[in-house]
Amino acid sequence: MLIVQKFGGTSVGDLECIQNVANRIAQTVAQGHTVVAVVSAMSGETNKLVSYAEHFSDNPVRAEVDMLLSSGERVTASLLAIALNEMGHKATSMTGRRAGILTNSWHTKARIEHIDPTIMHTALDDGNIIVVAGFQGIAEDGRVTTLGRGGSDLSAVAIAGALKANLCEIYTDVEGIYTTDPRIEPNARKIDKISYDEMLELASLGAKVLQTRSVEMAKKLNVNLVTRSSFSNAEGTLITNEEDIMEQALVSGIALDKNQARVSMRGVVDRPGIASDIFTALAKSGVNVDMIIQTVGYDGTTHLGFTVPTTEIGDAKNIVQIFIDNNEVQEAEYDDSICKVSVVGVGMKSHTGVAAKGFSTMADENINIMMISTSEIKISMIIEEKYAELAVRSLHSTYELEK
Ligand code: ADP
Ligand code: ASP
Ligand code: MG
Numbered sequence: 001m002l003i004v005q006k007f008g009g010t011s012v013g014d015l016e017c018i019q020n021v022a023n024r025i026a027q028t029v030a031q032g033h034t035v036v037a038v039v040s041a042m043s044g045e046t047n048k049l050v051s052y053a054e055h056f057s058d059n060p061v062r063a064e065v066d067m068l069l070s071s072g073e074r075v076t077a078s079l080l081a082i083a084l085n086e087m088g089h090k091a092t093s094m095t096g097r098r099a100g101i102l103t104n105s106w107h108t109k110a111r112i113e114h115i116d117p118t119i120m121h122t123a124l125d126d127g128n129i130i131v132v133a134g135f136q137g138i139a140e141d142g143r144v145t146t147l148g149r150g151g152s153d154l155s156a157v158a159i160a161g162a163l164k165a166n167l168c169e170i171y172t173d174v175e176g177i178y179t180t181d182p183r184i185e186p187n188a189r190k191i192d193k194i195s196y197d198e199m200l201e202l203a204s205l206g207a208k209v210l211q212t213r214s215v216e217m218a219k220k221l222n223v224n225l226v227t228r229s230s231f232s233n234a235e236g237t238l239i240t241n242e243e244d245i246m247e248q249a250l251v252s253g254i255a256l257d258k259n260q261a262r263v264s265m266r267g268v269v270d271r272p273g274i275a276s277d278i279f280t281a282l283a284k285s286g287v288n289v290d291m292i293i294q295t296v297g298y299d300g301t302t303h304l305g306f307t308v309p310t311t312e313i314g315d316a317k318n319i320v321q322i323f324i325d326n327n328e329v330q331e332a333e334y335d336d337s338i339c340k341v342s343v344v345g346v347g348m349k350s351h352t353g354v355a356a357k358g359f360s361t362m363a364d365e366n367i368n369i370m371m372i373s374t375s376e377i378k379i380s381m382i383i384e385e386k387y388a389e390l391a392v393r394s395l396h397s398t399y400e401l402e403k
Pocket of ligand 1: 007008009010011040150171172173174176177178179180181182183202206207208209210253
């Protein structure tokens with residue numbers, strides 16, 4: 001089998017860990033498989049590099065940030081290749097460019113446009129273990145790009161797709177996908193199989209165990225994806241098609257996203273087109289609006305609230321100020337001490353009362369819900385951030401996820 005094995009930051013956190021990773025790859029090869037490894041930077045390394053850039057500028061040139069950040073993954077890729085060669089294996093490391101990962105030029109959040117696997121194929125035909133530096137690609141103009149935080153997951157899935165690998169294993173510091181973050185709820189249970197769609201919801205709603213875009217791509221390219229621990233031999237979680245899962249849980253998990261901020265606008269003129277004007281302006285400046293709430297109008301004005309990622313609150317403020325200056329909004333308030341808790345499960349499609357149960361749980365804990373949004377397979381609630389962990393644990397127990 002051709003297996004892509006991705007090792008995250010903690011899995012390559014120090015030299016001893018890198019040796020363990022080399023041993024695991026060697027084991028896989030000894031079982032007769034061909035391995036393409038994809039590695040992250042050593043844990044904490046990318047954050048350290050970001051802080052270096054911020055030492056010089058509040059708004060560093062993005063192409064230079066990519067040049068800087070991509071170096072973290074090169075360190076681990078080359079070290080792992082050195083370790084494997086020392087063990088008597090033929091191994092070669094590759095930057096994003098050598099691996100043929102071609103992206104657009106949206107520096108720091110580039111999208112993969114195409115993978116040219118020619119060099120990888122030649123290296124494999126020559127009997128090499130390939131070690132790819134994750135998280136990076138190359139733009140048309142030859143500049144290095146990075147794929148957004150957590151992007152090594154995406155590198156691995158995209159490479160698995162391009163090489164038509166039989167399996168893509170994501171090795172991390174927990175044994176798989178749990179019913180919620182096991183660091184928040186120790187009673188969280190490991191899930192054996194989860195559908196792409198549920199995983200997509202969990203990831204985009206805050207479960208950082210897999211990068212959202214990697215799940216999207218795995219679904220699109222039909223990549224067999226497994227998440228497991230690099231510190232044990234326990235079987236991980238298979239992420240697969242809904243039809244391949246025999247027993248569907250009503251609720252499969254709870255996700256938490258603390259990187260949320262809320263904007264509340266009061267005295268918004270109640271005229272046709274005002275929402276369109278405000279949200280078009282926000283979209284044009286690259287602000288990702290998530291939830292929106294509008295109250296019933298009164299006296300020719302209305303209240304309008306919305307949420308954005310914490311990092312985009314500055315841009316949102318600038319836009320809202322334009323409407324205040326134009327006397328179309330009276331005043332606005334900004335609050336980043338909020339969070340979003342979400343309940344995810346495909347079973348919700350065919351059951352009623354799931355949402356009501358979640359709302360009662362918040363009521364029992366005396367937690368005020370500021371905003372609600374629902375889809376076929378999820379319910380999200382905005383609450384005060386200080387209740388985040390309490391809300392996750394209470395919901396986990398309400399839906400009996402520990403069982
Ligand atoms: P890596 O460095 O290997 O990419 P990450 O830190 O990005 O690892 O992701 C793993 C972490 O995701 C875990 O340590 C865990 O705290 C967190 N996590 C959040 N939600 C979940 C979940 N539902 N299941 C498992 N882990 C989760
Ligand atoms: N090192 C990068 C990050 O910390 C990419 C990754 O680990 O997936 O975001
Ligand atoms: Mg990660």
